[in-house]
Amino acid sequence: MKKLTILGSTGSVGTQALDVVSHLGNVRVIGLSTNSNIRLLEQQIRRFRPQIAAASDEKAAAALKVAVADTNTKIVSGEGGLCEAASFGDAGAVLTSVVGSVGLLPTCAAIEAGRDILLANKETLVTAGSLVIRLAREKNVKIIPIDSEHSAIFQCVQGGGDIRRVILTASGGALFGKTRAELDGVTVEKALAHPNWRMGQKITIDSATLMNKGLEVIEAHHLFGVPYDDIEVVVHRESIVHSMVEFADNSVLAQMGVPDMKLPIHYAVCYPERIPSATPRLEFSALSRLTFAKPDTDTFRLMPMAIEAGKSGGSMPTVLNAANEAAVAKFLSGKITFLQIEGMIENALAHHKKIENPSLEEIIALDRGIKEALA
Numbered sequence: 144m145k146k147l148t149i150l151g152s153t154g155s156v157g158t159q160a161l162d163v164v165s166h167l168g169n170v171r172v173i174g175l176s177t178n179s180n181i182r183l184l185e186q187q188i189r190r191f192r193p194q195i196a197a198a199s200d201e202k203a204a205a206a207l208k209v210a211v212a213d214t215n216t217k218i219v220s221g222e223g224g225l226c227e228a229a230s231f232g233d234a235g236a237v238l239t240s241v242v243g244s245v246g247l248l249p250t251c252a253a254i255e256a257g258r259d260i261l262l263a264n265k266e267t268l269v270t271a272g273s274l275v276i277r278l279a280r281e282k283n284v285k286i287i288p289i290d291s292e293h294s295a296i297f298q299c300v301q302g303g304g305d306i307r308r309v310i311l312t313a314s315g316g317a318l319f320g321k322t323r324a325e326l327d328g329v330t331v332e333k334a335l336a337h338p339n340w341r342m343g344q345k346i347t348i349d350s351a352t353l354m355n356k357g358l359e360v361i362e363a364h365h366l367f368g369v370p371y372d373d374i375e376v377v378v379h380r381e382s383i384v385h386s387m388v389e390f391a392d393n394s395v396l397a398q399m400g401v402p403d404m405k406l407p408i409h410y411a412v413c414y415p416e417r418i419p420s421a422t423p424r425l426e427f428s429a430l431s432r433l434t435f436a437k438p439d440t441d442t443f444r445l446m447p448m449a450i451e452a453g454k455s456g457g458s459m460p461t462v463l464n465a466a467n468e469a470a471v472a473k474f475l476s477g478k479i480t481f482l483q484i485e486g487m488i489e490n491a492l493a494h495h496k497k498i499e500n501p502s503l504e505e506i507i508a509l510d511r512g513i514k515e516a517l518a
Contacts, residue, residue, distance in 0.1 A: 148174035151240035230256035263289035272365035294407035295385035295398035305391040316350035357449020458498040466491035469517035
């Protein structure tokens with residue numbers, strides 16, 4: 144029986160991961176975590192009986208401890224508690240689906256404990272990709288991506304072969320086809336109306352700005368060791384082809400499926416086996432067409448800005464990610480306009496003096512400092 148800890152179990156990916164676990168029936172849940180949604184976490188504790196559960200919010204954790212006092216689940220709190228949950232017990236893998244750079248330290252804690260990482264938290268690799276990949280190699284730990292695009296690439300390269308090019312597909316988000324003038328008045332509601340995917344608010348806004356695709360380019364660079372110039376982004380509105388890999392002989396392999404996050408979650412949990420899933424089958428006869436186009440980077444400027452930060456390296460991706468998290472939070476709370484997200488990030492990058500090889504401590508301090516300054 145596989146044993147799994149899920150960090151961020153009350154979020155979009157986390158709840159879907161528990162659906163996958165329920166379907167499989169042969170996975171033991173060792174740990175769970177939330178930020179502050181203790182009502183849902185209590186339900187999950189009573190259903191899956193984990194050995195440990197963490198709430199990042201201290202007050203929420205205290206309330207949760209009282210609520211589940213009749214169970215045997217250990218309740219921990221804060222950043223330290225999240226790291227403890229990540230390395231607790233005998234879980235073979237930790238699925239990291241917390242939102243933002245908060246996932247960095249618990250991911251490192253899980254790697255230090257020898258756990259394989261099922262990665263749905265791209266910000267960890269954007270913020271400290273070189274450090275995390277090096278640590279995983281030192282500890283002989285697998286990192287299996289859960290983002291649909293990176294799962295697709297991972298599946299395509301399983302047969303080996305020299306990679307010539309990685310083609311990341313992008314849905315274009317909720318605002319595809321809009322002009323700069325139209326973007327200026329975009330509401331939170333419109334930006335969150337993704338046509339294909341059911342995701343959390345932060346990633347949905349990142350999809351609308353195309354920042355998400357820039358972050359995914361950085362993630363793909365670290366995961367697969369592919370140079371930035373060999374990673375291409377194409378807009379594919381149907382979200383059926385999840386990404387493609389071109390090999391040295393010019394052949395291209397694509398991974399396809401319905402737009403359902405349970406599919407890459409199921410693959411990661413079951414890896415290296417292929418086991419029947421509850422995800423609907425792809426019916427080709429129902430598809431009228433599959434389209435591909437270049438992204439409009441004149442209108443949506445954050446994707447190329449992110450890629451340039453990745454190419455620059457050092458501490459620049461950390462600044463990019465921290466500023467983006469702060470800006471998206473401000474937009475979601477109605478404090479700035481949609482286009483001001485872009486301005487905040489551009490300003491943060493322009494005023495930062497790059498650190499060439501930042502330590503983990505420097506990365507964490509920089510991330511927190513930028514978020515506090517932009518809050």
